[in-house]
Amino acid sequence: MNQLAIPIKQLEANDLERITKKQKRIKMFKGFTFLAPSVLLFSLFLFYPLGRTIYLSLFLTNSSGMPTVFVGLENYQNIFSSPIFLKSLQSTFLFVLYTVPGAILVSLFLAIVANEKLKGIGFFRTMYASTMGISTAAASVFWLFLFHPTIGWLNQLLNAFGSAPIGWLTDPEWALISVAISTIWMNIGFTFLVLLGGLQSIDHYLYESADIDGAGYLYQLRRITLPMLSPTLFFVITVTFINAFQTFGQIDMLTRGGPQNETYLMVYSIYQEAFMNYQFGTASAQAIILFVLILVLTVIQFKLGERKVHYQ
Amino acid sequence: MKKVWLICFALMLFLVGCQTNETNQEVEAQDDASNKAEESSDEGGDEAPVEVVFWHAMGGALQDALDQIVDQYNQSQDEVFVKAEYQGTYDEALTKFNSIAGTDSAPTMMQVFEIGTKSMINSGGIEPIQTFVDQDGYDMNHLEENIINYYRVDDQFYSMPFNSSTPVMYFNKDAFEAAGLDPDSPPTTYQEVEEVSRQIVANNPDMKGFALQAYGWLYEQLLANQGALLMNNDNGRSETPTEVGFTEEEGKSVFAWVEQMMADETFANYGTNGDNMISGFFAEDVAMFIASSANVRQVVDEASFEVGVAFLPYPEEKERHGVVIGGASLWMMNGQPEEEQQAAWDFMKYLQTPEVQAEWHVGTGYFAINPAAYQEQVVLDAYEAMPQLKVTVDQLQSTTSSFATEGALMDMIPEARRITETALETVYNDGDIDQAYQTMVEQINGAIDQANRARGE
Incomplete structure (x- = not known):
């Protein structure tokens, strides 16, 4: 019996290894089956276009976007030596710098104010969130009227106070700021709503015990509200950040990249190169650069920002 | 796992590369199909x-x-x-x-x-x-x-x-009269426009004299009106252009004109936005502007004052050549x-x-x-009812036919227009005209090169 048992044991060990391997493979297969729909959709709508964009960025193209001459990395070299693109890069960063903190701070303030339980607060909540329901195009037309150099309300207001009118959309010093202001206004609806949601889900027992301990309003805000809101804030910052990099509609409506290319943001530049100048190669190269840029910045944001986020 | 991704990536690039040829074949196949459709539809009745x-x-x-x-x-x-x-x-x-x-x-x-x-x-x-x-x-x-x-x-x-x-110059006849100018003899040259603008502003400080939308098409027209070519090789009519066709003097004339009016503080800057310019005209903020004749009907109908329409101005030292269609x-x-x-x-x-x-x-x-x-x-x-409509026709019919007024033929002109618009805006915002001009010419020539290369001929 003993003599027999040893080979059986060896057999079992071998089998075990084989079986676990087989099980692993089945598991893997199962996993991929579950992934398949999203992998398929991603390949069709994201990976394939991405690959195609990389491919196109190595070519010059004719007007229907078919590659004609292979130029290697020349499109990238041209882009980085083009003053227009460098300017566009600079404007994009400035724009992100204006709009992200601007929108977050304003809507955070509004959300904290609207979180108070007062009579008729529902009306204000609806008002503050209402810009979410306005399309970029409609909002841009509305701001276009406000910004009109002579008959616009903003300049008439300035006029009433006796100060000189500002060329909101025509003065290169102001154009980017004007577009940023209108963008902040458009973004407030969404960020306000998400932040208010975050505030409402904070457990009110925390405030009650803080009250008993004698903590003041500002102390509660700093020590309870903001830490508890940090996951929501982090989400909102990431989303507005990426959105700001991809701004297009209001630029097309308000300034068309002018004056003097001050508001020539990257996505608008890509659009112009591809669909107005028919330089799909250059446009693709710019798109790849934008992709890498957002990817890198978002990774950095996650690495740095997530440490400060408090998850319950 | 890294290898798998690398292979996937390589495969993806390969597939993407192949796609080009397939599309061309598809197009040909579709052409064949439509040819067949053509034959069969010929036989069909015309019910x-x-x-x-x-x-x-x-x-x-x-x-x-x-x-x-x-x-x-x-x-x-x-x-x-x-x-x-x-x-x-x-x-x-x-x-x-x-x-x-x-x-x-x-x-x-x-x-x-x-x-x-x-x-x-x-x-x-x-x-x-x-x-x-x-x-x-x-x-x-x-x-x-x-x-x-x-x-x-x-x-x-x-x-x-x-x-x-074609572009024409619109002017506010009532403002001309108020400034003691003859509304029936509008200015014809750059210098006259400058002079009239000064008088209008002197009479009414709330009104600017002249507005020029930063629009590449208008710049092309102002060049053609002084007999300048936009592209070389006879505006691309004899061969594909290889660079811009205007001289530095011709190209800068428009910039210098605007610079002068800005120095006089008679120029109204509406940037690239034509609608803003027209509503500024209606609001009597500016007395003259240049725009397409396709607006004549709308402007004359909607203005609360009397509107005059005149020919496109030209530099005094040049002759009027006329406009491009x-x-x-x-x-x-x-x-x-x-x-x-x-x-x-x-x-x-x-x-x-x-x-x-x-x-x-x-x-x-x-x-x-x-x-x-x-x-x-x-x-x-x-x-009879709107004599302004006739001015646009007269301007076209008095145009002398030449390569300049036949207009340029080139596939990258839309891009050239945007480059020109940036240069105009630079001038409108106190930029240096020599530098704006140099940058514009360099960029347009670069775009011409790129377009010629991309055709792969």
């Missing part, structure tokens, strides 16, 4: 009306005027039904066409702006109008000479001119059933009749392509 899909870029009031003409045509006969589809601005429509050129989704006929001419010829998706002119023995010579000069390329007509306009023409697509093409051709001929042209001219301010329209009663009545 149902032939449907012609017509892409156009006329928005707003212009669309209403066009739809009316199309309706009249559809009701006038029962063999052809024209379906007019608005496809966005000229730029947008051309982009849409470029992505479907030569496929089944292409319309039968399409309206394309004048600077898209070269790009349409290069697209390979069109059938030159010359084919139908020859088949039909149609006489193009009864159309306005200055207009057909633009659209005749290498002695061939590629497209049928349809809506043509702006606007658009109608293109026939190839790969469509012959029956549809013939139907579209019939519609194009209908559009050129004096009656239709008269209605179009009066309804919009675009020219009548067919000069016989100017004898129609509708037009004569309209001139």
Whole structure:
């Protein structure tokens, strides 16, 4: 019996290894089956276009976007030596710098104010969130009227106070700021709503015990509200950040990249190169650069920002 | 795992690369298919009306005027039904066409702006109008000479001119009178415009003298009016251009003009936005501006004061050469059933009749392509009521024909326009004109190089 048992044991060990391997493979297969729909959709709508964009960025193209001459990395070299693109890069960063903190701070303030339980607060909540329901195009037309150099309300207001009118959309010093202001206004609806949601889900027992301990309003805000809101804030910052990099509609409506290319943001530049100048190669190269840029910045944001986020 | 990703990535690039050739084959296959369709449809009876899909870029009031003409045509006969589809601005429509050129989704006929001419010829998706002119023995010579000069390329007509306009100078007659100026003799040269602007501002400090929208088309027109070429090689009419055609003196003249008016503080800056400029004019913030003659009807109707229309100004030391045709023409697509093409051709001929042209001219301010329209009663009545409409026609007819006024042919002109607009805006915002000019010329030449290389010839 003993003599027999040893080979059986060896057999079992071998089998075990084989079986676990087989099980692993089945598991893997199962996993991929579950992934398949999203992998398929991603390949069709994201990976394939991405690959195609990389491919196109190595070519010059004719007007229907078919590659004609292979130029290697020349499109990238041209882009980085083009003053227009460098300017566009600079404007994009400035724009992100204006709009992200601007929108977050304003809507955070509004959300904290609207979180108070007062009579008729529902009306204000609806008002503050209402810009979410306005399309970029409609909002841009509305701001276009406000910004009109002579008959616009903003300049008439300035006029009433006796100060000189500002060329909101025509003065290169102001154009980017004007577009940023209108963008902040458009973004407030969404960020306000998400932040208010975050505030409402904070457990009110925390405030009650803080009250008993004698903590003041500002102390509660700093020590309870903001830490508890940090996951929501982090989400909102990431989303507005990426959105700001991809701004297009209001630029097309308000300034068309002018004056003097001050508001020539990257996505608008890509659009112009591809669909107005028919330089799909250059446009693709710019798109790849934008992709890498957002990817890198978002990774950095996650690495740095997530440490400060408090998850319950 | 890293290897797997690398392989996937390589495979993806490979697949993406292969795709190009497949598309070309598909297009050819579709061409074959549509050829067959063509043959079979020839045999079919003519019971149902032939449907012609017509892409156009006329928005707003212009669309209403066009739809009316199309309706009249559809009701006038029962063999052809024209379906007019608005496809966005000229730029947008051309982009849409470029992505479907030569496929089944292409319309039968399409309206394309004048600077898209070269790009349409290069697209390979069109059938030159010359084919139908020859088949039909149609006489193009009864159309306005200055207009057909633009659209005749290498002695061939590629497209049928349809809506043509030129820039004119609008001015506020009441403001002229208030400043003690004669409203019936508007300024004709840059220097006179400067002088008149000074007087208007001196009389009314709330009103600026002159506005020039930062619009590449206007810059091209101001060049042509002093006899300057936009592109070399005879504006691209003899060979493909290799660089800009204007001299430094000619190119800078417009910048210097604006700089002078800015120094005088008589210039109103509306940037690239034409609508803002026109509403500024209505609000009596500016006394003169330059815009397309297609706006004449709207501006005269809507202004609360008396509006004058004058010729485009030119530098004093030069002669007036006249203007280049702006606007658009109608293109026939190839790969469509012959029956549809013939139907579209019939519609194009209908559009050129004096009656239709008269209605179009009066309804919009675009020219009548067919000069016989100017004898129609509708037009004569309209001139009686709105003499400003006639100025635009006079300006076109007094244009001397030369390579400068025939206009430039090149596929990258839309890009050149945007470069020019940036340069103009730089000048409007106190930028240095020498530097703005140098940058503009360098960028346009760069774009010409790139376009010539991309054609891969």
